[in-house]
Each structure stands twice: as C-alpha cells, then as structure tokens.
Amino acid sequence: xxxxxxxxxxxxxxxxxxxxxxxxxxxxxxxxxxxxxxxxxxxxxxxxxxxxxxxxxxxxxxxxxxxxxxxxxxxxxxxxxxxxxxxxxxxxxxxxxxxxxxxxxxxxxxxxxxxxxxxxxxxxxxxxxxxxxxxxxxxxxxxxxxxxxxxxxxxxxxxxxxxxxxxxxxxxxxxxxxxxxxxxxxxxxxxxxxxxxxxxxxxxxxxxxxxxxxxxxxxxxxxxxxxxxxxxxxxxxxxxxxxxxxxxxxxxxxxxx
Amino acid sequence: xxxxxxxxxxxxxxxxxxxxxxxxxxxxxxxxxxxxxxxxxxxxxxxxxxxxxxxxxxxxxxxxxxxxxxxxxxxxxxxxxxxxxxxxxxxxxxxxxxxxxxxxxxxxxxxxxxxxxxxxxxxxxxxxxxxxxxxxxxxxxxxxxxxxxxxxxxxxxxxxxxxxxxxxxxxxxxxxxxxxxxxxxxxxxxxxxxxxxxxxxxxxxxxxxxxxxxxxxxxxxxxxxxxxxxxxxxxxxxxxx
Ligand SMILES: Nc1ncnc2c1ncn2[C@@H]1O[C@H](COP(=O)(O)OP(=O)(O)OP(=O)(O)O)[C@@H](O)[C@H]1O
Ligand SMILES: [Mg+2]
Numbered sequence: 001x002x003x004x005x006x007x008x009x010x011x012x013x014x015x016x017x018x019x020x021x022x023x024x025x026x027x028x029x030x031x032x033x034x035x036x037x038x039x040x041x042x043x044x045x046x047x048x049x050x051x052x053x054x055x056x057x058x059x060x061x062x063x064x065x066x067x068x069x070x071x072x073x074x075x076x077x078x079x080x081x082x083x084x085x086x087x088x089x090x091x092x093x094x095x096x097x098x099x100x101x102x103x104x105x106x107x108x109x110x111x112x113x114x115x116x117x118x119x120x121x122x123x124x125x126x127x128x129x130x131x132x133x134x135x136x137x138x139x140x141x142x143x144x145x146x147x148x149x150x151x152x153x154x155x156x157x158x159x160x161x162x163x164x165x166x167x168x169x170x171x172x173x174x175x176x177x178x179x180x181x182x183x184x185x186x187x188x189x190x191x192x193x194x195x196x197x198x199x200x201x202x203x204x205x206x207x208x209x210x211x212x213x214x215x216x217x218x219x220x221x222x223x224x225x226x227x228x229x230x231x232x233x234x235x236x237x238x239x240x241x242x243x244x245x246x247x248x249x250x251x252x253x254x255x256x257x
Numbered sequence: 258x259x260x261x262x263x264x265x266x267x268x269x270x271x272x273x274x275x276x277x278x279x280x281x282x283x284x285x286x287x288x289x290x291x292x293x294x295x296x297x298x299x300x301x302x303x304x305x306x307x308x309x310x311x312x313x314x315x316x317x318x319x320x321x322x323x324x325x326x327x328x329x330x331x332x333x334x335x336x337x338x339x340x341x342x343x344x345x346x347x348x349x350x351x352x353x354x355x356x357x358x359x360x361x362x363x364x365x366x367x368x369x370x371x372x373x374x375x376x377x378x379x380x381x382x383x384x385x386x387x388x389x390x391x392x393x394x395x396x397x398x399x400x401x402x403x404x405x406x407x408x409x410x411x412x413x414x415x416x417x418x419x420x421x422x423x424x425x426x427x428x429x430x431x432x433x434x435x436x437x438x439x440x441x442x443x444x445x446x447x448x449x450x451x452x453x454x455x456x457x458x459x460x461x462x463x464x465x466x467x468x469x470x471x472x473x474x475x476x477x478x479x480x481x482x483x484x485x486x487x488x489x490x491x492x493x494x495x496x497x498x
Contacts, residue, residue, distance in 0.1 A: 057344040060498065082346040089344075093337035097271045109263040110345045154341070 010035050010084075010162050010192030011056060016065035018051050018216075025051045027216035028065070035161070038188035040207035041196040044239050048216040049196040050090045053164050056194070057087045069162055083111075086160035088168055092151035096140035100131055100150050103139060104157060111158035125153040128183060130176070144171045152180070156187075163187060165195035169202065181206045200231045214239040260347040264355030265362070268329070272363050285321055285367045292317060293374060307384070310374050311392045311468045315432050315461050318403050323424040325364060326407035327417045329356050330495070334415035339498075349492050357408055357488060364400045368393065388470030395467020398480035399460055403428045405487035412494045428460075431483075435459025 011033040018026040026048040033039050041049050054060040056067055058078045066073060072080040094103055104125065108118045126132055129149040134142060139150060148171050155163065168184065169177045177199075184206045187193060197203075203210045203224050211221040212235065219238045220227055228234045272278040292313040294300070333339040342352055378384045403424070410423035433439045435456040443452050456462050460483075463476040 054340070059340050059344050079346050079348065082344060085344070087341075087344045089337065089340045091337040091340075093341050095267070095271065095338055096336060097274050098267070102270070106263065106267050107345070110260060110347060112259075112346075151341075 009033070010070055011194065012066075012068045013052070013056070014066045016052070016055060016062045016067060018048070018055060018060060019063045024216055026055070026062075029213065029216065029218055030065075031211055031218065031221065033162075033192045033194055035192050036189060037208050038184055038193040038195070038206055040203045040210040041194055041213070042198075042200070042203070042210055042235065043196075043213040044241065047213050047239070049213065050166055051216075052213075053087075053090075053166050053194070053196065057085055057164050058082055083158075084160055085162045085164055086155035086158065087163075088152050088155045088165040090166040090170075092148040092170075094139050094147060094151050094154070097138065099136050099138055100126075100142070100153075101135045103150060104153055107154040107157050113158065121157050121159070124159075125156045128156065129153040130179070145173060145176060148172060149176070161191055163191055163193045163195070165193070167197060168195050169197065169199065200235060203231060212238060258351075261351040261355040261358065264342075264347070264352055265359040268356050268359030269362060272359070278363070281321070281325060282367055282370060285317075286370060288317055288321070289313070289371050289374070307374065307378060307389055307392055308468060310371070311396055311464075314396050314399060315464060318400055319425060319428050319432065321367075322364065322400055322403035323407045323410075323421045323428065325367075326360050326404045327411055327420040327424065329360060329408055330412040330491075331414055331417045331420045335417075343495075343498075349495050353408065353488055353491050353495070357405065357484075360404055360408075361397075361401055364404065365397055368396060368400065385470060388468075391467050391470045391472050394472065395464050395476070398467075398477070399464050402431070402460055402480050402483040402487075405484040405491075406431075409487045409491045409494065412491045431458065431460040433459075435462035 009032045013029055013031050016026055016029050017024065029048070029052060031039075041052070043049050051060065055062050056069065056074065058074050058081060061075060066075075068074065069081040070084045072084070074081045095106070098106065101122065104122045105118065108121050113121050126135060129152050131146070131149060131153055134146055134150075139147060142150065148168075152165070152168060155165065163184075165184070169180050172180060181202060184193060184195060188206070188208065195206075207224060209221065209223055210227060212219050212227070220234070224231065289310065293310040330339070333342060343349070375386075375389050378389075379386070406427045407420065407424040410427065411417070411420040413423070414420050436459070440452050440456060443455070447455075457479075460480075463479040466473045466476045
C-alpha cells in the first residue's frame with residue numbers, strides 16, 4: 001500500500017483469520033485505515049465483512065492474526081480499543097423496551113459520559129441522526145429506518161475516533177441515505193471510518209478508498225478510480241456468486257450445482 | 258463498578274417497564290400466601306414462627322426464580338443486543354455482575370413485600386425476630402443461588418423457554434440432593450458417607466440452618482460459592498461466542 005501523510009494508522013489488521021468449525025469465514029485479511037480516511041468495505045453476501053467488523057470491535061476473537069485500534073491490540077487491551085470505537089452492528093440492535101432517549105442515555109453512561117456532557121452528547125446525535133420526533137417513543141414501536149438511525153446515533157454518542165459501520169444505509173429512505181452518506185464523509189475528515197455496503201454508488205459518494213473482499217480474502221483495493229469503472233462490472237468480475245462451493249477462480253455461474 | 262451499576266439500572270428499569278414484573282410480584286405474593294397459610298397450615302401450627310413460610314421457599318423459588326431470570330442473557334442473544342453490549346467498553350464481569358445484581362434486587366423486592374407475614378406473627382404472638390431475619394437472609398441467598406444458575410443457563414441459549422427448563426432441572430438437583438424422601442431412598446444402597454456428601458450439595462440442607470436462626474459460616478460459604486461458580490461459568494459461556 002502507498003504511504004499516506006494522513007496520520008497514525010487507527011485500524012490495523014494483520015493477516016486475520018476467523019474460522020467457524022471447518023469454515024474459514026475470514027481467510028487472511030490485512031489492511032489498515034488511517035485518520036481522515038473513509039474505507040468502503042465491499043463484497044458479496046457471506047464474504048466475511050460482518051465477521052471482520054466483529055473482530056475489529058472485539059465481539060469475535062480472531063482465530064489468527066492481529067488487530068489493533070489506535071495502537072491498542074483488541075485482544076490484549078480490549079477496553080482501550082473499545083473506547084475508541086463507535087460501532088453500528090449489522091442488525092442495528094437496540095433494547096426494544098427502552099425509549100430512544102433512554103437508550104442513548106444508557107449508551108452515553110456506558111461510554112463514561114455524565115451530567116452536562118451526557119446531555120450535550122445526546123442532543124448532538126439526536127440532531128445529527130434526525131431523531132427529535134421520536135425521542136420519547138419506545139424503540140419497539142419505531143420503523144426500521146428509525147431504529148437503524150437510533151443505533152447509528154448510539155455509535156456516535158462519544159464522538160469516537162474510529163467508526164465501524166456495518167451497512168449504515170440499510171433500510172433508510174433515499175433522503176436519509178443521502179444524509180447518512182454526507183454524515184460519513186463529514187466524519188471521515190477527522191476520523192478513521194470503515195463501512196460496509198452493497199450499494200456501489202456509495203463508494204463514489206462517500207469513500208476515499210474501497211476494499212473488495214470475496215470468500216474471506218481481499219481481492220481488490222484502491223480509490224474508486226483505481227478500481228476501474230463501471231464499478232458494478234468490476235465487482236461482478238472479481239467476486240463470486242456463492243460462498244460455499246468451488247475455488248476463488250471458479251467462474252461465477254459455475255459455482256451453483 | 259460504575260459500568261456494572263449502569264447495566265443493573267437498565268436491567269431493573271426493563272423489569273418495571275413491562276407488566277410482567279407486576280404480574281410476577283402478584284403471583285409471588287399469592288403463592289407465598291397460599292403455601293404459608295393453606296398448605297403450610299400456618300394457623301393450625303399455633304407457633305409464633307415462620308417455619309411454614311420459609312419451608313416452602315426452596316420449592317417456590319424452583320419456578321419463580323428461573324422465571325424472573327431466564328431472559329437475562331437469552332433475550333440479549335435473541336435481540337442481538339449482546340453484540341452491542343459486548344462491544345461497549347465494559348468487561349464481561351461488569352455486565353454479568355450488573356445483570357445478576359438487577360435480578361437479585363428485583364427478587365429482594367418481591368421477598369420484602371412478604372413483610373405482612375412477619376407482621377402477622379408479631380401481632381399474634383411474640384416470635385424470635387432474629388430468627389425471622391436469619392430466615393429472610395437465608396431465603397435471599399437461596400434465591401441468589403438459583404438466580405446465578407439461571408444466569409448460566411440463560412447465557413447458553415437464545416431461547417428463554419430452554420433457559421427456564423434447564424435452570425429448573427439444575428435447581429431441582431440442588432433441592433433433591435438433600436430432600437428426605439430422596440435421601441431415604443438412597444439409604445437402601447448408598448453408604449451414609451455418600452449420602453452426606455450428596456446432601457452437602459443441597460440448598461435445602463444449607464437453608465435449614467437459617468430457618469432455625471443459625472447463621473453458619475459454612476452455609477453462607479455454600480450459597481456464595483454456588484453464586485460465584487455459576488457466574489464464573491456464565492463468563493466462560495459468554496466468552497465463547
Ligand atoms: N457465528 C457464526 N457461526 C458460524 N458461521 C458464521 C457465523 N457468523 C458468520 N458465519 C459465516 O461466515 C461467513 C461470513 O459471514 P459474514 O456475516 O461476515 O458475511 P457478510 O460479508 O457480512 O455478508 P452479508 O453481505 O450478507 O452481510 C458466512 O458464510 C457465514 O455463514
Ligand atoms: Mg454482513
């Protein structure tokens with residue numbers, strides 16, 4: 001990878017492997033993300049995007065390899081690493097029995113915020129994620145998009161240096177997709193951001209760099225221009241349609257039996 | 258410790274935002290009332306003591322405590338919030354302690370609401386209130402031991418019903434190991450030493466002392482080690498995800 005003059009590597013992933021039983025969901029991925037970068041994480045269903053993100057955020061322990069966040073090894077000093085990260089999980093889970101405000105206050109308290117700082121943090125993310133109209137509504141009565149935004153707000157509550165967002169625009173309406181892309185680009189100026197997506201236009205709209213993975217391996221990375229255009233054709237050419245059968249060089253159609 | 262308390266407060270809040278908490282409290286009080294006054298023949302005994310009340314607790318808790326604790330981890334798994342919680346800057350211990358504490362406080366509230374029973378014996382006679390307090394302490398520890406086991410079974414599954422059944426079975430063992438019909442049956446073939454060893458694992462045996470007003474360090478140690486061991490095992494189960 002070309003050296004950049006953007007600051008310290010905030011996320012560093014070194015030959016990381018994750019196996020589930022006999023299956024290698026992530027098979028030796030290496031990349032790093034610096035402050036000021038927005039990295040789009042692309043790949044077909046089941047290629048290992050969420051698994052990789054779960055390892056960065058410390059939910060899964062890597063089977064092999066090393067991950068550090070802000071210089072802290074995620075296995076050896078998990079708390080220090082987790083403090084730096086804001087994470088939006090794939091399912092955008094939130095405690096259904098809480099109100100939006102209660103949930104954000106809970107997340108803020110776990111992040112060590114209290115009193116005025118907590119109030120300000122909640123007000124900031126409520127404005128950024130457009131939640132003021134549902135602030136006192138119970139989460140189980142929210143529409144999917146609002147629940148997603150609530151979980152995104154939780155990820156931003158402590159103004160983290162590293163953002164790991166698993167399909168942040170999933171389930172959002174076109175206006176909100178647009179807003180969230182702008183938000184990601186804006187946040188990316190001062191933070192290290194990784195987000196996964198299936199919407200290839202988002203790479204142009206928000207990323208400084210994209211990484212394409214397939215069957216747990218990095219198959220391409222670079223700026224959107226370096227990857228080539230049209231991006232969806234490139235994507236189809238280098239990735240497979242099925243995770244389970246055949247090797248990486250099986251032609252896409254032949255993977256089904 | 259602060260994080261554990263933040264988690265405990267959330268958990269307690271979620272008990273009381275759902276009607277289930279109030280239904281639970283009502284059922285708890287109805288059942289204690291029924292067992293004490295009807296099945297326990299409280300008035301017929303004519304004693305100013307709470308034997309009829311505490312004696313039923315190991316059985317009563319067999320259903321009530323797993324019901325109160327089954328959702329602790331199973332629900333987090335089912336809803337996917339476990340991922341959120343475990344990627345927050347909290348240790349697994351803080352989360353386990355927080356959740357256990359919240360449920361234990363909830364059960365303590367339920368137990369405290371049985372105070373009219375203690376009041377009744379004080380009005381009708383002059384009981385040994387030290388003995389009653391010891392009984393309450395023992396009952397709370399008993400609930401804690403069952404609850405810790407429920408934490409463990411709840412961490413193993415995303416299905417609350419499975420968690421409930423597993424913990425009832427495990428707690429049943431804790432009762433039966435020292436339950437006289439069972440020990441009598443064992444006496445036909447087992448040596449007394451073996452029976453004593455098995456009975457030493459029984460919550461009933463260790464609860465008996467408290468009911469008699471005796472706070473024995475060994476009984477205290479028993480309940481605290483069951484709690485400690487079950488929560489430790491919970492940590493192991495949660496680490497493997
Ligand atoms: N807990 C688990 N146990 C067993 N296998 C798992 C587990 N989690 C993920 N996998 C497997 O690992 C592979 C990668 O899954 P992952 O969720 O990372 O894919 P993804 O790239 O996020 O896909 P999508 O685009 O559909 O979200 C899949 O084949 C999946 O079945
Ligand atoms: Mg995924």
